[in-house]
Amino acid sequence: xxxxxxxVTIDGKGVTSTEPRDYAFNSLxxxxxxxxxxxxxVTVANxxxxxxxxxxNLGFIPIAIAFCENVPSSGNFYxxxxxxxxxxxxxxxxxxxxxSYVTTTQLVLVFYNNSGxxxxxxxxxxxxxxxxx
Amino acid sequence: MDWGMKISKEGFDVKTxxxxxxxxxxxxxxxxxxxxxxxxxxxxxxxxxxxxxxxIFLVTNKIATGKYSLACDMYNRAGIDxxxxxLGYSWATNLMRYYIFYQEVF
Numbered sequence: 001x002x003x004x005x006x007x008v009t010i011d012g013k014g015v016t017s018t019e020p021r022d023y024a025f026n027s028l029x030x031x032x033x034x035x036x037x038x039x040x041x042v043t044v045a046n047x048x049x050x051x052x053x054x055x056x057n058l059g060f061i062p063i064a065i066a067f068c069e070n071v072p073s074s075g076n077f078y079x080x081x082x083x084x085x086x087x088x089x090x091x092x093x094x095x096x097x098x099x100s101y102v103t104t105t106q107l108v109l110v111f112y113n114n115s116g117x118x119x120x121x122x123x124x125x126x127x128x129x130x131x132x133x
Numbered sequence: 134m135d136w137g138m139k140i141s142k143e144g145f146d147v148k149t150x151x152x153x154x155x156x157x158x159x160x161x162x163x164x165x166x167x168x169x170x171x172x173x174x175x176x177x178x179x180x181x182x183x184x185x186x187x188x189i190f191l192v193t194n195k196i197a198t199g200k201y202s203l204a205c206d207m208y209n210r211a212g213i214d215x216x217x218x219x220l221g222y223s224w225a226t227n228l229m230r231y232y233i234f235y236q237e238v239f
Contacts, residue, residue, distance in 0.1 A: 008138050008159045020165055020235035024138075025157060029165035029235065032191075061201050063193060063232070081209075082202035101202040108200075131169075132193040133201050133230055 032128050035062065039124035044096070044113035054107040054125065061133035064107045066125040068098035077124070080109065098123065102132060164189065164234045173228045177210075177221035180231060187213050187238045192220050195228040204229055213238060 005027035007015050013022035020029055036056055044050040056062065067077035080098035096119055099110045107127055113119050137159040141147035145154040152158060167188060172178045182188055192204040192211035204211050204220065209227060211220035220229055 008157075010159060010162060011137070020167070021162075021237070023165065024159040024161065024163055026165065029167070032164050032166065032232070032234075061199070063191060063203075065203065079203065079205060081205040082196045082200075099202070101196055101200045103199050130232070131230065133195065133228070 030130075032063070032130055034126050035129035036127040037125065039122065041120050041122050042109075042111055043118060043120050044111045045118050046116055047114055048112075050111045050113075052109040052111070052123070054109070054127070055105060056102075056107060056127050057105050058127075058129070059104055060131055061102055061104055063128040063130050063132035064100065064102045064125060065128075066098065066100040066107065066109055066123060068096075068109075068111070069122040070096045070098070072120055072122070077122075080123075096121065100125075102127070162236060164236055167233045167235050169230065169232045171228060171230045172220065173226060174221070175226040176224075177219055179217040179219050180233070181217055182213075182233045184233075184235070184237075185215060187215055189234045189236045189238055190218055191232045191234075192218075193230050194222065201230075 007023055008025040009015050009022050010024050042050050042052055066080050068080050069077050080100040082099045082101045096113045096115050101108055107125060109123060111121055139147050139155055140157040141150050141155050167182060190213055193201045194204040194209040196202050209222050218231055218233055220231055
């Protein structure tokens with residue numbers, strides 16, 4: 001195979017570099033690509049679950065990252081992974097959480113609120129066009 | 134010196150748009166993939182990454198048939214050092230996919 005492709009270095013580095021970290025783009029190295037992104041707010045009653053489904057219809061299971069502001073207006077967003085044990089209400093006493101998972105067609109966000117009052121939870125997500133399974 | 138390369142998203146002027154309205158800019162680093170693969174074994178496994186530093190990584194795990202999530206709960210975990218990515222399910226076999234990037238954690 002010939003020596004071909006495209007390369008763009010970061011400031012101060014030369015395109016003859018063999019160090020991958022010197023490049024903003026190099027067609028030798030695959031990049032993680034954002035396929036879809038979005039955000040929203042969901043109201044979750046106290047001691048209740050709420051589910052938000054986001055269609056991606058990629059036809060394969062992608063990587064996805066979702067964030068939730070567990071405490072409204074706190075400005076702190078947490079990554080939600082799937083941890084079914086955390087649906088145990090004893091462990092969740094006084095807490096709000098979000099779990100997430102992906103299928104070949106959807107990103108599913110599952111919220112749980114056990115804070116003592118209804119909460120409006122902000123979330124955002126990124127779905128990448130790369131295989132997650 | 135003001136030089137480099139930028140590509141904007143559709144509908145945005147590359148000369149005036151913000152960084153998050155760009156598809157690419159040589160001003161910012163990107164996550165370049167060193168390797169990706171899967172494991173399907175019991176207990177914590179190690180994958181040698183061949184880099185002399187601690188690279189950024191992503192790991193997903195199967196939570197049910199046809200359902201995957203990021204591996205960052207109390208059972209499905211992953212960690213990195215200057216030699217290996219360690220990942221696995223503590224007590225049983227689980228299917229996991231990993232991505233190791235050239236960029237370093239710190």
